[in-house]
Amino acid sequence: MTVYTHTAVPRPVNVDVRTVGFWVLIALSAFGAWTLQSDFLPVAAAFLGSTVLNLLVLAMGLAVALWLARRFLRPVQAPPWSGTWLALMWGAFGACGLALVMNGVLLSAWSKVLGLEAAGEWAAALTAPLNEEAVKTAGVVLLACVSTRLVRSAADGFVYGALVGFGFQLMENFTYGLNAIGMAGGVDPTGATGQVLWVRILVTGIGSHWTMSAVAGAGIGYLVSASSRSTAFRAWVAAGCVALAMGMHWLFDSPLLGGGLAGALARPLVNFAVLVVVYIVVRRGFRARWAEVAAEEVRLGSLVPVEAASLSRRRSRRRYLRSFGAVRVAQERLQQLELDLLEERIPERRDPAAAQPWRDAVAAAREGTLVNRPMPVP
Amino acid sequence: MNDMGSAGNAVYGRRRIRVPLAVVGVLIVLLAAEAVFAKSQPDGVTVASGTVITFGPEERASVQVGDGWVLDSASSDVNSRLVLVHGDTVVQLSTVTFPAAASPGEMWDGLDRLLGLQRRQGVEVRLEGPAEYENAAGTTGMQGDLQVGDRTGQAYVLPDADGATAVEVQVLAPANTGDDERAAAAELVDSIAIEAAS
Numbered sequence: 001m002t003v004y005t006h007t008a009v010p011r012p013v014n015v016d017v018r019t020v021g022f023w024v025l026i027a028l029s030a031f032g033a034w035t036l037q038s039d040f041l042p043v044a045a046a047f048l049g050s051t052v053l054n055l056l057v058l059a060m061g062l063a064v065a066l067w068l069a070r071r072f073l074r075p076v077q078a079p080p081w082s083g084t085w086l087a088l089m090w091g092a093f094g095a096c097g098l099a100l101v102m103n104g105v106l107l108s109a110w111s112k113v114l115g116l117e118a119a120g121e122w123a124a125a126l127t128a129p130l131n132e133e134a135v136k137t138a139g140v141v142l143l144a145c146v147s148t149r150l151v152r153s154a155a156d157g158f159v160y161g162a163l164v165g166f167g168f169q170l171m172e173n174f175t176y177g178l179n180a181i182g183m184a185g186g187v188d189p190t191g192a193t194g195q196v197l198w199v200r201i202l203v204t205g206i207g208s209h210w211t212m213s214a215v216a217g218a219g220i221g222y223l224v225s226a227s228s229r230s231t232a233f234r235a236w237v238a239a240g241c242v243a244l245a246m247g248m249h250w251l252f253d254s255p256l257l258g259g260g261l262a263g264a265l266a267r268p269l270v271n272f273a274v275l276v277v278v279y280i281v282v283r284r285g286f287r288a289r290w291a292e293v294a295a296e297e298v299r300l301g302s303l304v305p306v307e308a309a310s311l312s313r314r315r316s317r318r319r320y321l322r323s324f325g326a327v328r329v330a331q332e333r334l335q336q337l338e339l340d341l342l343e344e345r346i347p348e349r350r351d352p353a354a355a356q357p358w359r360d361a362v363a364a365a366r367e368g369t370l371v372n373r374p375m376p377v378p
Numbered sequence: 379m380n381d382m383g384s385a386g387n388a389v390y391g392r393r394r395i396r397v398p399l400a401v402v403g404v405l406i407v408l409l410a411a412e413a414v415f416a417k418s419q420p421d422g423v424t425v426a427s428g429t430v431i432t433f434g435p436e437e438r439a440s441v442q443v444g445d446g447w448v449l450d451s452a453s454s455d456v457n458s459r460l461v462l463v464h465g466d467t468v469v470q471l472s473t474v475t476f477p478a479a480a481s482p483g484e485m486w487d488g489l490d491r492l493l494g495l496q497r498r499q500g501v502e503v504r505l506e507g508p509a510e511y512e513n514a515a516g517t518t519g520m521q522g523d524l525q526v527g528d529r530t531g532q533a534y535v536l537p538d539a540d541g542a543t544a545v546e547v548q549v550l551a552p553a554n555t556g557d558d559e560r561a562a563a564a565e566l567v568d569s570i571a572i573e574a575a576s
Contacts, residue, residue, distance in 0.1 A: 019394055019398075020394065020395050020398045020399065021389075021394060021397070021398040024398040024399075024401065024402055028402075028405075042495055042498060042499060043495060045498070046494060046495055046498055098405065101409070102408065102409050102412060105409065105412045105413050105416050106412045106415070106416065108416055108451075108452035108453070109412070109415055109416035109419050109452075111451035111452065111454055111455070112416075112419035112420060112421075112423070112451040112452065113419055116431070116433075116449070116451070116454060116456045116460075117456055119455070119456065120455060120456030120457050123455075130408075131408070131412075134404075134405065134408060135405065138401045138404070138405060141397065141398075141401050142398055142401055144387055144388075144389045144397075145389050145393075145394050145397050145398045145401075148385040148386045148387045148389065148390055149386060149387075151387060152386045152387045181492070182472075182474075182492060183458065183474060183475065184474055184475060184476055184477055184488070185472075185474030185476060185480075185485060185488040185489060185492070185535075185544060185546055186487070186488030186489060186490070186491035186492040187474075187476045187477065187480045187484050187485060187487075187488035188476070188477045188478065188480075188484075188488075189491070191477035191478065192476075192477045194477075195477055223388070224387045224388045224389055225387060225388070226385070226386055226387060226388065231388075344386075347386040347387065350385075350386050354386075
């Protein structure tokens with residue numbers, strides 16, 4: 001009997017259900033969902049036209065959020081679907097439900113402390129940045145505890161922060177759409193919901209929750225990354241990012257920059273500009289590290305230069321694959337393994353030897369001896 | 379083996395238990411601190427007789443408060459709602475902005491629709507009317523008798539000249555409330571004014 005040596009595809013667990021972090025995410029999201037349904041289910045059931053419109057807009061918003069986050073917000077490749085859904089779930093249910101409880105407590109205090117007039121202008125700015133950024137950021141920290149693979153760089157934190165923010169924003173739009181019915185005196189409920197959704201998506205949507213929590217998330221991603229920087233330095237960067245996110249939220253809710261349409265447009269645009277700056281910094285750092293490890297793997301013989309050059313951008317990967325014609329499927333599999341190998345090398349303090357199973361898989365894929373699961377082949 | 383070098387992020391080993399518990403702890407401490415802060419403030423503020431409170435969008439609505447009224451600060455927001463309490467009598471003034479100019483009938487139906495939320499939760503709610511109404515400040519609108527649970531009183535819808543916004547008032551008190559309190563509430567409603575949008 002001839003025995004062939006085969007190499008298995010490394011299949012790391014992105015979401016480990018045996019972790020405390022996972023069950024905290026689930027439990028607090030369940031609590032948040034219960035809180036939200038207690039407040040809004042009776043309204044949703046009573047005003048079905050508004051609810052249907054709200055759900056349609058929510059579904060479209062979700063599609064746009066997924067497209068943006070998975071196509072643009074993480075360099076090189078999209079985050080795994082498991083992490084994507086967990087982040088959205090936390091934002092929509094955990095963070096939004098907890099914020100509802102916490103805001104209810106703190107908002108009522110400001111009228112007493114500041115007086116009616118000042119509270120009317122400043123209560124939201126003194127409440128939401130603290131509570132909402134705290135609960136959204138908590139989600140990124142919890143995702144980092146769900147496995148050691150979901151959040152391993154500032155770029156990971158950025159995209160998961162954005163996803164948490166998108167989840168929060170979508171659920172908040174839903175609740176505002178229902179609240180609008182009461183604010184319109186019960187007249188034309190569907191029209192009232194539509195007007196609020198229109199403003200929250202087209203006017204303020206560009207610079208709302210997703211921008212703030214992406215910035216905070218980048219800081220958390222940097223904090224938990226196996227970076228060569230000291231823990232103290234990473235902690236200061238993370239604190240700075242969370243403070244910046246809170247500042248963005250404060251500006252968003254404050255009466256600064258004036259009221260009316262000009263102010264309503266200016267505030268989200270400022271937040272979007274901050275997001276773009278943070279994104280450029282995060283992306284540059286990620287790409288620099290990617291180029292470094294790609295060069296190392298070329299030196300080690302795992303990658304050939306032409307492959308390494310094509311890996312870092314979606315378009316160049318597609319162009320590279322097109323040149324293979326009929327054997328494209330095999331090459332696509334090899335390319336994914338190469339991507340996985342380089343992703344494994346991103347954490348700076350990770351021992352390069354830890355990525356050996358991925359190197360072996362790449363080599364095996366070239367030789368045609370790779371199997372999908374470790375099993376003896378007769 | 380289970381260290382930063384093999385894990386890939388800083389939350390490894392026992393930190394994967396401690397960090398999520400710490401996150402829960404921080405959120406609980408934050409909520410508790412906010413609750414203590416809110417509890418440390420008085421529930422209501424006694425309003426000096428003769429005070430005029432402006433409220434609603436662009437503060438276009440106003441009400442003059444008589445003697446003995448307490449503003450329920452926790453339930454009030456100058457942008458949308460004032461809750462004033464006199465003994466057992468509670469007056470809630472809400473400003474509403476209609477999606478498009480609404481007729482008086484639509485406004486009253488809208489109010490009834492909102493009260494329907496409480497009906498769905500098993501609370502006995504009755505809204506009668508409406509009858510035309512004009513208060514001492516010259517504000518015109520509609521009025522009807524209102525019952526929510528075991529509290530009775532009146533509901534008012536007082537629109538601005540354009541029919542784009544309105545002040546909705548609910549006056550509710552236990553059935554055995556004295557005439558003094560009901561008269562105080564009527565005086566309060568009499569002072570409500572709303573300006574048209576500029």
